[in-house]
Amino acid sequence: MVEKALFAILMDGIFIKNFLLIQFLGLCSFVGVTKDVKSAAGMSGAVVFVMAMAASVSYLIYTYVLVPTKMEFLDLISFIVVIAALVQLVEFVVRKNIPSLYRSLGIYLPLITTNCAVLGVVLLNVSSEYNFIQSVVFGIAAGLGYTIVMLMMAGIRERSTFVNIPSSVRGLPQAFFIATMLSMAFVNYFWVIPI
Amino acid sequence: MTELVTFLVQAAAILGGLGLAVGVMLIVASKKFKVETNPLVDEIVEILPGANCGACGYAGCADFAERVVNEGAPINGCPVGGFDVAKEIGGILGQEVSEGEEQYPFVICNGGLNCVDRFDYVGFEDCKAVMLLSDGEKGCNYGCMGRGTCVRACPFDALTIGEDRLPHVNKNLCTSCGLCISSCPNDILVFAKESEQVHVLCTSHDKGKAVKESCTVGCIGCKICEKNCPEEAITVTKFLAKIDQDKCTACGICVEKCPQNTIAIR
Numbered sequence: 249m250v251e252k253a254l255f256a257i258l259m260d261g262i263f264i265k266n267f268l269l270i271q272f273l274g275l276c277s278f279v280g281v282t283k284d285v286k287s288a289a290g291m292s293g294a295v296v297f298v299m300a301m302a303a304s305v306s307y308l309i310y311t312y313v314l315v316p317t318k319m320e321f322l323d324l325i326s327f328i329v330v331i332a333a334l335v336q337l338v339e340f341v342v343r344k345n346i347p348s349l350y351r352s353l354g355i356y357l358p359l360i361t362t363n364c365a366v367l368g369v370v371l372l373n374v375s376s377e378y379n380f381i382q383s384v385v386f387g388i389a390a391g392l393g394y395t396i397v398m399l400m401m402a403g404i405r406e407r408s409t410f411v412n413i414p415s416s417v418r419g420l421p422q423a424f425f426i427a428t429m430l431s432m433a434f435v436n437y438f439w440v441i442p443i
Numbered sequence: 444m445t446e447l448v449t450f451l452v453q454a455a456a457i458l459g460g461l462g463l464a465v466g467v468m469l470i471v472a473s474k475k476f477k478v479e480t481n482p483l484v485d486e487i488v489e490i491l492p493g494a495n496c497g498a499c500g501y502a503g504c505a506d507f508a509e510r511v512v513n514e515g516a517p518i519n520g521c522p523v524g525g526f527d528v529a530k531e532i533g534g535i536l537g538q539e540v541s542e543g544e545e546q547y548p549f550v551i552c553n554g555g556l557n558c559v560d561r562f563d564y565v566g567f568e569d570c571k572a573v574m575l576l577s578d579g580e581k582g583c584n585y586g587c588m589g590r591g592t593c594v595r596a597c598p599f600d601a602l603t604i605g606e607d608r609l610p611h612v613n614k615n616l617c618t619s620c621g622l623c624i625s626s627c628p629n630d631i632l633v634f635a636k637e638s639e640q641v642h643v644l645c646t647s648h649d650k651g652k653a654v655k656e657s658c659t660v661g662c663i664g665c666k667i668c669e670k671n672c673p674e675e676a677i678t679v680t681k682f683l684a685k686i687d688q689d690k691c692t693a694c695g696i697c698v699e700k701c702p703q704n705t706i707a708i709r
Contacts, residue, residue, distance in 0.1 A: 309461070319457055326461050333465040340476035347478075351506070415628075416571045 254385050257378070261389025265372075267365040268397045269427075269434040274365030277356050278401065279423050287352040288402035289395075294338050294353075296391030298360055299369050302331050303387025306370045307380050327370045335360045365394060400430060483512045483535060490531045492523045496598055498620035512536070523618045548593075548602075548612050548623055549635035553644035553705070554586035555608040558658040569595075574628050582657025585647040587631050596626035640693035641686055645705045648681045654703075662705045668697035 267273045274295075281291045306327050314320050339357055343350045350357065360366060369390045373383040404426050413422060487508035495503040499520045501510055510516035511532065518538055519529035525545075533539060564573055564580040570592040578584045589608035601616035602623055610623075610632070624632045631646055643662060647654050651663030664682030676690035677697060684706065698706050 313457060313461075317453060317457060319454055322454060322457060326458065329458075329461055329465055333469055336469055337472050340472050343478050344476040351502075414575070416575060 252378075252382065254382065257382055257385050258389045258392075261386050262393040262396065263434065265390075266393040266397060266434050267368060267390050268394055269431040271365075271368065273368045274363045274394065276359060277363060278398065278427070279420065280359075281353065281356045282398060282402040282405055282423070284352075284406055285399060285402045287349070288398045290342075290346070290349040291353055291356060292391070292395035292398045294342065294357065295360060295363065295365070295394050296388065298331065298334050298338055299366055299387040299391040299394075300384055301334050301387075302327070302366055302370055303373055303383045304380065305330050305334070307373060307378075307383040310374060311380075323371075323374060327367060331360075331366050331370070365390065397430065397434075401426060404430075481509075481512055484508045486535055487511060487532055490524075490528055490535075491521060492528065494523050494598065496523060496620055496622065498522050498622060522620045525618065546619055546634045546636045547614055547617050548619070548621070548632045549642065550587065550610055550612070550631060551633055551642060551644055551646055552585075552587040552609065552629075552631040553660045553707070554581065554583055554658050555589060557660045558583050558586055559656075571628050583647055583649070583654070583661060585629060585631070585645075585649070586658065586661075587629065592626050592628065593623035593632060596622050598622065636688075639688045639691075641691050641695075641698065641706060641708050643684045643686055643706050645683065648683050650682055654682075660704055663703055665702065667700050667702060668706060671696050671700045 261267075265271060268275065268278050277291055277295075282288050309326055309330065310320075310323060314322055314326065335358065338360070339350075342353070342357065369387050373386055376386075378386060401423075405423060408422065408426070417425070484505075485508075488505050491504040491508060493504050497503065499507045499516075499522065501507040501516070504521075507516065507521065511518055511520070518532045518536065519526070521528050521532075559582040560580045561582050562580055564576065566572060568590050570579075570588040570590040573579045573588045573590055579588050581588065587609055589604055589610075591604050591610070593610050594602045594604055598620075599616050599618055601613045601618075602610050603613070605611045619634070621634070624634065629646075635642065644660070645654075645658075645662035647658070647661050649657075649661075651665060654661040654663045662683050664679050664684070666679045668684050669677045669679050673694065673696065674690045674692055676687045676692075677684050678687070679685070686706075693708060695708055698708050
């Protein structure tokens with residue numbers, strides 16, 4: 249196992265391996281839920297929670313169930329089960345406590361299940377051979393990176409409704425343009441923070 | 444052989460155990476975080492067509508059902524379901540529904556091949572794309588581009604572009620959801636009731652000379668129809684005739700008199 253400082257893992261997850269803009273994971277929620285800042289923030293909160301929980305639970309399952317029984321090949325399917333259950337749990341909690349957020353997230357809340365970013369965190373943890381704390385830190389970092397980009401995207405899209413844009417570009421095409429420019433900005437982090 | 448069997452059993456046991464643990468946890472959580480839902484909402488969701496087209500103005504069928512029960516949204520708000528669905532919703536909520544007259548999208552442009560082109564457009568077959576090039580290839584800036592944006596907007600295949608390069612509505616398939624109307628960049632699709640017989644098939648506010656140069660069937664604002672209408676149902680404003688459907692008796696005099704054949708009875 250390569251020793252890696254926790255701070256390096258944190259920066260790695262937030263900027264250099266940013267899940268949305270560098271690795272292109274979890275793009276459906278990136279385009280779908282960024283119409284206003286409030287629902288983007290709610291979605292990001294849910295994703296941070298699910299990522300941190302999934303990272304820790306899947307680490308425990310992988311290390312203490314799959315490795316001793318030499319069943320490592322079951323990692324994908326058992327991680328999917330874990331993530332699906334966690335998302336279900338989040339859905340219960342959000343529905344009970346924040347009904348307005350539940351309505352504004354709509355279809356995208358259950359979609360965290362199929363949000364490849366969450367599965368990406370878990371699988372990257374396994375392939376990088378992180379220990380428990382490193383896994384959780386990477387999960388939180390990935391969630392924070394997701395949050396930052398979601399909030400930036402939602403802020404830009406909210407403000408750009410006041411701009412006079414040709415009607416044929418409005419909506420999704422415009423979102424793709426914004427995503428492109430954000431992505432180009434984030435690529436620069438490769439050079440700014442050498443790790 | 445026995446090795447394989449134990450291997451498979453082990454794998455199944457691990458996945459099964461995981462599933463069981465997760466399932467138990469979810470059952471406990473669902474008991475703890477149970478939300479009381481209104482059974483009326485579920486009942487209405489069952490009745491709605493489930494197209495989730497958004498034509499009612501809400502996020503989807505489930506959202507519409509909730510608004511109907513809790514916030515008094517109109518029970519005949521679902522255009523896809525039509526009167527039958529409204530009646531069933533009314534039955535559940537104990538409200539009376541009166542049947543509104545059916546209305547369908549109607550094309551108020553007769554341009555098509557009658558309208559001259561200013562240039563040859565080669566590119567993406569879409570009205571909005573054509574419109575980006577100096578308001579379209581047609582000599583008339585108000586008319587139908589005939590590139591089928593409305594056809595693609597219709598989820599029920601009710602529209603086709605005919606030989607005359609104009610869209611035609613198939614009333615048997617149309618559900619009056621209005622998606623084609625909102626997709627049209629030139630607003631030449633409008634809702635028209637079945638009882639409204641006489642229509643001005645032009646939306647051009649150009650002066651007569653300009654209309655004559657570009658289109659053989661456009662309204663030139665000559666006011667002949669306005670003078671001849673016995674019911675005074677027609678007014679010409681900004682070189683375009685408009686029919687007051689409440690006064691019109693569909694006598695057909697204006698249709699005969701119109702020198703451009705712009706007005707039509709259907």
